[in-house]
Amino acid sequence: MVDARDPIADLRRIAFLLERANEATYRVRAFRSAAKALAGLSAAELTERAGNGTLTELAGVGDVTARCVAESLAGEEPVYLRRLVATEGSDLGAEATALRAALRGDCHTHSDWSDGGSPIEEMALAAVELGHEYLVLTDHSPRLTVARGLTAERLRRQLDHVAQVNAALPEGFRILTGIEVDILADGSLDQDDDLLGRLDVVVGSVHSGLKDELSKMTRRMLKAVANPHLDILGHVTGRMVSSRPAGVTGPGDRGHRARTRAESDFDADAVFAACAENDTAVEINSRPERQDPPKRLIRRALEAGCRFAINTDAHAPGQLDWQRFGCERAALCGVPADRVINTWSAEQLVDWTHHRP
Ligand SMILES: [Zn+2]
Ligand SMILES: [Zn+2]
Secondary structure, three states, X not given: OOOOOOHHHHXXXXXXXXXXXXXXXXXXXXXXXXXXXXHXXXXXXXXXXXXXXXXXXXXXOOHHHHHHHHHHHOOOOOHHHHHHHHOOOOOOOHHHHHHHHHOOEEEEEOOOOOOOOOXXXXXXXXXXXXXXXXXXXXXXXXXXXXXXXXXXXXXXXXXXXXXXXXHHOOOOOEEEEXXXXXEOOOOOEOOOHHHHHHOOEEEEEOOOOOOOOHHHHHHHHHHHHHOOOOOEEOOOOOOEOOOOOOOOOOOOOOOOOOOOEOOOOOOHHHXXXXXXXXXXXXXXXXXXXXXXXXXXXXHHHHHHOOOEEEEOOEOOHHHHHHHHHHHHHHHHOOOOHHHEHHHOOHHHHHHHHHHOO
């Protein structure tokens, strides 16, 4: 009698590692859909189907995923999983590792309620597995229609849903409510004021008019930063860099190529001074294609006395592990852990968002 592994856990692990390596979404989906399809089977049926080669008759299960299941059931680490683990990215330096270890949650994440790829439950489960104590769910606001931004009504429904999901999650972990609210052209925020007041954490970002001239963009950002609802200023420059960060290697190296976009023009010293004055945190966005703000601006924000939030802006569970990229850049710039708001507990964080000046 062999000691079988949990094939569904192996499939989910593969999906997570593929996402973490920034692989194409359809490849990740193949494993996650297979895990979902197989989760409905009894252990006996799973073993029988693996034995007689009929797993692939199930919708969502292909040759590759069926082979992984067979290997798992035979008690072996699937070859596919072993290769992924063997080709993972390089380790972080000591300071970045310490900073990453100090993080207790993530303040910028998306679900399939807006433009994310996975349900809230799946995102939360991945966060639990990463050792987080909380995950702030920050789906987009109404005017970002391309990202299925949530109307006030849908956001209210999401709040009810999050309360239900939280009740079923392990003790010591919770989803905090939030939003990535659009900073509109005039600097106002794209959601009802009373609703913004109900949320645990409000991230505000510019997603349109990124080529606005310097004075206009500065005015727009200053107005948003002065809004008492805004807790974190998201991906500050809006830039998109094409390359993946140095040291990140993985099977997806030749896959995904992000489009590039220049930084928007604004008076960074004025904006960071306003962030410090209003106690609004500056986001260090960890996404490989964003790396926003650039290091020279992280240093300036640090000198201005700003707090930071090291966020993933994850749109899929595996991307929740991208915080290490943000930590690497923060550590290079000398950002100390005590300036980073997601080193706090959920209680400290929510206490801060509700009592900021
Ligand atoms: Zn955004
Ligand atoms: Zn986002």
